[in-house]
Amino acid sequence: MSISIPKGTRDFSPEEMTKRNYIFDTVKDVFKLYGYQPIETPAMENLSTLMGKYGEEGDKLLFKILNSGNFLQNVPAELLSGDKILPLTNRISEKGLRYDLTVPFARYVVQHRNDIIFPFKRYQIQPVWRADRPQKGRYREFFQCDADIIGSTSLLNEAELLQIIDRVFEKLGIDVTVKLNNRKILGGIAEIMGQSDRLTDITVAIDKIEKTGLDAVKEELRSKNITGEQIKILEPILSLSGTNEEKLNRMEEVLSCSETGLHGIAEIRKIFNYAEQLNISATVELDLSLARGLNYYTGAIIEVKARDVDMGSICGGGRYDNLTGIFGLKNVSGAGISFGADRIYDVLSAKNLFPQNSLETTRVLFVNMGEKEEIYCLQALQAIRNEGISAEIYPEAVKLKKQLEYADRRNIPFVVIAGEEEMASGKFLLKKMYDKSQKELPLRQLLDELY
Amino acid sequence: MSISIPKGTRDFSPEEMTKRNYIFDTVKDVFKLYGYQPIETPAMENLSTLMGKYGEEGDKLLFKILNSGNFLQNVPAELLSGDKILPLTNRISEKGLRYDLTVPFARYVVQHRNDIIFPFKRYQIQPVWRADRPQKGRYREFFQCDADIIGSTSLLNEAELLQIIDRVFEKLGIDVTVKLNNRKILGGIAEIMGQSDRLTDITVAIDKIEKTGLDAVKEELRSKNITGEQIKILEPILSLSGTNEEKLNRMEEVLSCSETGLHGIAEIRKIFNYAEQLNISATVELDLSLARGLNYYTGAIIEVKARDVDMGSICGGGRYDNLTGIFGLKNVSGAGISFGADRIYDVLSAKNLFPQNSLETTRVLFVNMGEKEEIYCLQALQAIRNEGISAEIYPEAVKLKKQLEYADRRNIPFVVIAGEEEMASGKFLLKKMYDKSQKELPLRQLLDELY
Numbered sequence: 001m002s003i004s005i006p007k008g009t010r011d012f013s014p015e016e017m018t019k020r021n022y023i024f025d026t027v028k029d030v031f032k033l034y035g036y037q038p039i040e041t042p043a044m045e046n047l048s049t050l051m052g053k054y055g056e057e058g059d060k061l062l063f064k065i066l067n068s069g070n071f072l073q074n075v076p077a078e079l080l081s082g083d084k085i086l087p088l089t090n091r092i093s094e095k096g097l098r099y100d101l102t103v104p105f106a107r108y109v110v111q112h113r114n115d116i117i118f119p120f121k122r123y124q125i126q127p128v129w130r131a132d133r134p135q136k137g138r139y140r141e142f143f144q145c146d147a148d149i150i151g152s153t154s155l156l157n158e159a160e161l162l163q164i165i166d167r168v169f170e171k172l173g174i175d176v177t178v179k180l181n182n183r184k185i186l187g188g189i190a191e192i193m194g195q196s197d198r199l200t201d202i203t204v205a206i207d208k209i210e211k212t213g214l215d216a217v218k219e220e221l222r223s224k225n226i227t228g229e230q231i232k233i234l235e236p237i238l239s240l241s242g243t244n245e246e247k248l249n250r251m252e253e254v255l256s257c258s259e260t261g262l263h264g265i266a267e268i269r270k271i272f273n274y275a276e277q278l279n280i281s282a283t284v285e286l287d288l289s290l291a292r293g294l295n296y297y298t299g300a301i302i303e304v305k306a307r308d309v310d311m312g313s314i315c316g317g318g319r320y321d322n323l324t325g326i327f328g329l330k331n332v333s334g335a336g337i338s339f340g341a342d343r344i345y346d347v348l349s350a351k352n353l354f355p356q357n358s359l360e361t362t363r364v365l366f367v368n369m370g371e372k373e374e375i376y377c378l379q380a381l382q383a384i385r386n387e388g389i390s391a392e393i394y395p396e397a398v399k400l401k402k403q404l405e406y407a408d409r410r411n412i413p414f415v416v417i418a419g420e421e422e423m424a425s426g427k428f429l430l431k432k433m434y435d436k437s438q439k440e441l442p443l444r445q446l447l448d449e450l451y
Numbered sequence: 452m453s454i455s456i457p458k459g460t461r462d463f464s465p466e467e468m469t470k471r472n473y474i475f476d477t478v479k480d481v482f483k484l485y486g487y488q489p490i491e492t493p494a495m496e497n498l499s500t501l502m503g504k505y506g507e508e509g510d511k512l513l514f515k516i517l518n519s520g521n522f523l524q525n526v527p528a529e530l531l532s533g534d535k536i537l538p539l540t541n542r543i544s545e546k547g548l549r550y551d552l553t554v555p556f557a558r559y560v561v562q563h564r565n566d567i568i569f570p571f572k573r574y575q576i577q578p579v580w581r582a583d584r585p586q587k588g589r590y591r592e593f594f595q596c597d598a599d600i601i602g603s604t605s606l607l608n609e610a611e612l613l614q615i616i617d618r619v620f621e622k623l624g625i626d627v628t629v630k631l632n633n634r635k636i637l638g639g640i641a642e643i644m645g646q647s648d649r650l651t652d653i654t655v656a657i658d659k660i661e662k663t664g665l666d667a668v669k670e671e672l673r674s675k676n677i678t679g680e681q682i683k684i685l686e687p688i689l690s691l692s693g694t695n696e697e698k699l700n701r702m703e704e705v706l707s708c709s710e711t712g713l714h715g716i717a718e719i720r721k722i723f724n725y726a727e728q729l730n731i732s733a734t735v736e737l738d739l740s741l742a743r744g745l746n747y748y749t750g751a752i753i754e755v756k757a758r759d760v761d762m763g764s765i766c767g768g769g770r771y772d773n774l775t776g777i778f779g780l781k782n783v784s785g786a787g788i789s790f791g792a793d794r795i796y797d798v799l800s801a802k803n804l805f806p807q808n809s810l811e812t813t814r815v816l817f818v819n820m821g822e823k824e825e826i827y828c829l830q831a832l833q834a835i836r837n838e839g840i841s842a843e844i845y846p847e848a849v850k851l852k853k854q855l856e857y858a859d860r861r862n863i864p865f866v867v868i869a870g871e872e873e874m875a876s877g878k879f880l881l882k883k884m885y886d887k888s889q890k891e892l893p894l895r896q897l898l899d900e901l902y
Contacts, residue, residue, distance in 0.1 A: 006546050032841050037812070038468040038469075041456070042461065044514075044592065049454075072539070107454060117861055131519040277830075327454050382730075393607070406568065
């Protein structure tokens with residue numbers, strides 16, 4: 001019999017759980033520090049909630065749940081021909097696994113809008129599922145850690161998100177660069193090129209500048225029927241250099257005819273200004289090629305990369321003015337970020353940044369010497385656990401060597417042995433596994449040694 | 452547009468999250484105190500892992516995931532006639548959502564047996580999914596909190612599970628009765644009736660004695676072709692009364708010819724003996740009608756009910772000698788328990804036992820008076836958060852009344868106001884929301900007040 005789990009999914013061992021919890025707890029503590037509150041949503045959402053929210057490709061990557069019972073009932077025969085997979089899917093499946101935490105959050109806000117106190121700051125740490133092709137570092141089940149504030153247009157929110165990013169990665173010891181852009185600047189660029197409706201093509205091309213270079217980007221734009229004239233307007237933007245302030249000054253000139261573009265520059269200036277006043281320690285830099293999640297971001301766009309590790313983005317987010325609009329609630333602006341727990345895990349592993357000895361293990365193991373000794377030990381165990389110290393007794397009176405081996409492999413630092421002699425004197429033999437020292441102690445002193 | 456979630460699933464608000472986390476944290480802390488370590492398994496398992504493990508009814512209640520892409524490819528046309536749902540399902544779906552934590556745990560143990568240190572004590576707190584008919588208190592997505600020890604036959608493990616149960620419910624303040632039975636005693640009863648192969652029929656009938664009474668149970672047994680003679684043997688068992696010890700003595704006589712039965716009695720005696728020596732404070736009572744999970748329990752059977760609340764079982768478990776056998780790993784005995792978080796939640800709600808003021812909320816809100824004041828406040832906020840105190844500033848300079856209302860509705864106990872006057876004197880006006888008192892303080896003293 002072959003025993004396995006679906007490809008792209010993972011089991012987490014106690015050791016991995018400890019490391020993952022270290023990340024989750026760090027992120028959660030910072031979210032709370034800034035007043036964000038936890039919510040959770042179901043793993044399954046109605047497909048009507050999910051479909052059409054992630055583009056055509058996203059719809060295909062949704063895990064869909066087969067209806068219970070006779071799912072073919074009332075399905076017209078012509079849908080079963082094998083070339084009508086999409087309409088057939090809609091008939092035999094009405095639920096899907098969540099693809100991210102953003103759309104369920106938007107659905108939550110609309111559904112519970114009468115109970116929510118706005119501005120609403122929520123965090124959510126849950127797994128999401130995507131039927132992506134599994135590959136190194138990309139899973140079909142992975143965790144997202146999201147914080148969003150909804151119901152406020154203030155740029156202070158963006159500044160706060162930068163503070164949260166800064167504090168999380170400072171705590172984790174990861175040196176990061178925060179890249180910042182603004183959708184309105186991108187909009188302004190398209191506008192002055194006379195190509196407002198080609199924003200996606202233009203940003204996709206700009207996005208490749210680092211990888212492929214200026215000439216390749218120009219070539220791509222030409223292939224998309226952007227004229228030489230228009231590309232000329234774009235060129236100074238592509239080869240922008242200098243400090244953030246220098247870049248912004250240059251862009252202000254370039255975009256002087258675009259109200260939207262100037263608005264974007266004013267916004268990003270204000271955010272940089274906050275970052276400076278708040279002594280954000282991470283490097284925050286303007287990156288006009290940043291266009292992630294263009295579909296729903298309307299203002300700030302944020303992306304975080306670890307320095308000196310080739311890992312892609314480990315956190316991202318931005319401002320969206322119309323997230324709940326897809327569910328019929330207009331004019332509610334929000335901003336949020338999402339930490340990628342799996343990539344952060346990989347960065348911490350690669351740079352050996354997990355805290356030492358953080359494995360949540362038992363503090364003391366009592367050796368099992370037999371029935372009589374058991375009761376003597378069990379009473380001591382109660383007292384130790386009453387102090388909040390995790391303790392166990394080996395469940396069977398097997399050879400001492402085997403029991404010590406168990407303590408060793410489990411990284412349990414203390415072992416207690418109590419045989420007839422100790423019972424007679426009311427004491428316990430404490431053995432420290434890390435230096436092999438041992439001494440006989442009464443219970444009270446034993447407790448003191450275990451803290 | 453109708454906005455909803457699939458029936459039988461739930462959203463959890465910040466308030467509900469706080470209450471649920473109180474339960475999870477209590478259970479988790481106790482598990483750790485006894486040396487249990489966390490693992491997690493994927494939400495999706497291969498259907499080959501899940502099917503056939505929960506009986507025919509269980510197979511139907513599994514949520515099945517539709518294969519990606521063209522799932523009808525290679526499906527023979529004759530399976531599409533509408534009356535071959537089961538074989539068709541097997542062709543178009545190869546993954547399902549986990550139905551409990553026990554089967555995935557067995558799969559985990561077998562798959563990772565070379566890395567696991569036995570005896571292996573693991574806990575696991577994750578949601579499970581069942582396509583049950585939703586009704587009051589029964590959900591299609593709900594959380595289980597399981598602790599199991601695998602690789603040890605010692606009855607000390609059962610005693611430890613009783614200790615865990617006792618400590619969890621003591622911490623939660625829920626008064627419980629722990630019911631105890633042993634599969635071997637049930638086996639012995641069937642044996643002396645000469646009906647060893649009818650164990651299920653007999654226990655199903657015994658199980659109804661409290662609800663339907665002795666006569667109805669006899670009638671049911673007769674309808675299943677158990678003779679009057681055989682029912683006579685069963686009668687003293689059905690009307691057993693007295694203390695645990697009296698009941699066990701009586702059963703010892705009745706089962707004197709059954710080696711299995713006597714073995715069961717010896718086991719349960721030993722567990723009662725441990726419970727007494729360990730001063731378990733919950734009532735532990737023998738209940739021969741207890742037969743839950745008969746399919747895989749082989750020794751102790753445990754069930755916990757809250758006293759004075761009509762809620763059904765809030766925790767259950769037992770000993771299984773062959774759980775991993777279904778995945779080809781024989782002779783590995785284990786014992787475990789599972790806490791039902793949702794029912795425990797309902798008991799705590801019904802008896803008003805949740806801790807007061809446990810909502811994880813922000814400790815202090817800074818009122819936003821405008822741009823100049825913002826920077827002054829943001830620096831104080833940094834200092835406050837550096838002390839680990841959760842703090843926020845209202846993101847917009849709206850009317851004071853609205854900001855105070857926000858603090859009030861969010862149950863934020865402290866509000867800080869800093870206008871021109873306070874800035875000039877380097878102070879902050881601290882307002883205590885619960886007694887409406889207020890005073891002006893420098894930052895250092897403000898911090899002291901917030902702890």
